[in-house]
Amino acid sequence: MIIIGLTGGIASGKSTVSKMIQEQHIPLIDADQIAREVVEPGEPAYDEIAETFGSDVLFADGTLNRKQLGSIIFQDESKRKKLNSIVHPQIRKQMSGKIAAYKSEGTEAIVLDIPLLFESKLTGWTDKVLLVYVTPDVQLKRLMLRDGSTEKEALARIQSQLPLEEKKQLADAVINNNGSVGDTRGQLMAALKQWGVGK
Numbered sequence: 672m673i674i675i676g677l678t679g680g681i682a683s684g685k686s687t688v689s690k691m692i693q694e695q696h697i698p699l700i701d702a703d704q705i706a707r708e709v710v711e712p713g714e715p716a717y718d719e720i721a722e723t724f725g726s727d728v729l730f731a732d733g734t735l736n737r738k739q740l741g742s743i744i745f746q747d748e749s750k751r752k753k754l755n756s757i758v759h760p761q762i763r764k765q766m767s768g769k770i771a772a773y774k775s776e777g778t779e780a781i782v783l784d785i786p787l788l789f790e791s792k793l794t795g796w797t798d799k800v801l802l803v804y805v806t807p808d809v810q811l812k813r814l815m816l817r818d819g820s821t822e823k824e825a826l827a828r829i830q831s832q833l834p835l836e837e838k839k840q841l842a843d844a845v846i847n848n849n850g851s852v853g854d855t856r857g858q859l860m861a862a863l864k865q866w867g868v869g870k
């Protein structure tokens with residue numbers, strides 16, 4: 672089984688590319704989605720977050736106030752590291768279980784969509800790394816537009832990750848997503864073809 676790591680920076684276009692991959696019927700494991708599941712009430716990471724960050728980050732019904740937790744951790748590196756140390760082991764556990772299941776089913780290729788693939792040193796899990804790249808100005812503009820955030824908030828999020836320029840040097844293939852969605856689709860198909868994945 673070939674395992675492709677799909678990564679990028681915040682708002683670089685990973686979700687846009689991951690939709691195209693799923694349209695090709697290639698199985699995809701989404702780390703952001705798992706990250707949401709493991710912090711639901713009743714899950715182990717939830718209790719630890721509630722103990723560490725207190726009721727400020729919870730809604731009255733007990734569910735996690737993601738916006739509030741985000742505003743704390745993207746401004747404070749030590750709090751971000753603390754949250755990562757709670758959530759990331761749970762994400763890895765869920766992901767490795769899903770990878771093993773695909774392997775035992777004899778699946779030919781899967782994609783792991785992991786925003787922090789390089790930061791979390793998970794490239795050892797993958798055979799190839801596909802990076803969705805945009806220039807810093809496009810990244811900032813799209814992030815502010817999508818989230819309705821201020822420039823300060825958006826920059827805090829961008830700066831909590833390894834710069835895309837550095838990630839570009841570490842990837843096996845780069846999709847430049849500065850252009851149109853159609854352009855991006857063409858680059859994706861070329862990368863998959865080069866690795867003998869899909870039709």
Ligand SMILES: CC(C)(COP(=O)(O)OP(=O)(O)OC[C@H]1O[C@@H](n2cnc3c(N)ncnc32)[C@H](O)[C@@H]1O)[C@@H](O)C(=O)NCCC(=O)NCCS
Nearest residue numbers: 680681702703706737738740741744755758786787831832
């Ligand atoms: C802080 C939280 C609650 C904010 O939630 P919110 O709904 O606003 O954002 P969402 O989860 O959709 O993440 C959006 C993007 O932010 C970036 N991001 C998220 N967490 C982090 C982090 N710890 N460090 C750097 N970038 C991050 C990623 O590019 C991600 O794609 C949430 O991001 C979270 O629980 N983060 C910790 C888990 C994690 O590291 N997830 C990302 C990688 S799997």
Ligand SMILES: Nc1ncnc2c1ncn2[C@@H]1O[C@H](COP(=O)(O)OP(=O)(O)OP(=O)(O)O)[C@@H](O)[C@H]1O
Nearest residue numbers: 680681682683684685686687813817848850851852
């Ligand atoms: N080629 C493109 N042209 C114009 N807008 C785009 C393009 N690609 C993505 N976008 C838009 O940019 C924003 C960010 O894209 P997307 O949500 O796919 O990024 P992401 O990398 O998955 O973000 P995150 O890390 O936050 O999950 C979205 O609003 C999306 O619609």
